[in-house]
Amino acid sequence: MRKLTIISTLILGMLFLSSCSLGGLRTEMLNRDSDETKANARLEQVIEAIKSKDKDALKSLFSKKALEEAVDFDSSMNDFFDFFQGKVDSWEKPSGPKVSETNDYGHVKKEVSSYYxxxxDKQKYFFLLRDYPVDTDHPDNVGLYLLLVVKSEDEEKIWDGDQKILYDGDQKISHVGIYIPIK
Known part of the structure; x- marks a missing residue:
């Protein structure tokens, strides 16, 4: 009887540990950590470009698609460097990232929205980065698609559908390139 209990316990333990849903949870946790690490690295790249005032480095972070779709990207980038004041002291992540991923028989597309x-030394800013780190079918989509920047005190306005920045009522508004909605 004791052998049967031990064998039953071992079998149940093996089934529990090899369960697909548990494996999925472990994989999801690892992917979330990886997505967060990559999002933080992308922000660090943006900050390095800001610190060195390197417009070419900042531009290189954006996808080919974003650069093609943006209206006068270079002018927006100049506006950004004029708008962003002071030397970067630190950054913090309030939440996220928000990750959307599709995998259709190996055709993978991932969108990562991160918030910081x-x-x-002069101002606190809110950054929203929309990044496409993977798009196996359309490599021109890989890279930053949006860098939205506002002063931190204006953050709530970007979510307000009446302001028509990210939402028009309940409808999401898409922006591309560098976007400074409130100057």
Whole structure:
């Protein structure tokens, strides 16, 4: 009887540990950590371009598609460097990232939206980065698609559908390139 109990316990333990749903949870946790690490690295790249005032480095972070679709990207980039004041002291992540991924028989597309507060010696800013780190079918989509920047005190306005920045009522509005909705 004791052998039967031990064998039953071992079998149930093996089934529990090899369960697909548990494996999925472990995989999901690892992917979330990886997505967060990559999103933070992308922000660090943006910050390095800001610190060195390197417009070419900032532009290189954007996908080919974003650069093609953006209306006068270079002018928006100049506006960004004029708008962003001070030397970067630190950054913090309030939440996220929000990740959307599709995998249709190996055709993978991933969108990562990440949110940060970037502190300078003069101002605190809110950054929203929309990045496509993977698109196996359309490599021109890989890279930053949107960098939205506002002063931190204006953050709530970007979510307000009446302001028509990210939402028009309940409808999502898509922007591309560097977007500074409130100057």
């Amino acid at each position: 507060y970037v502190n300078t």
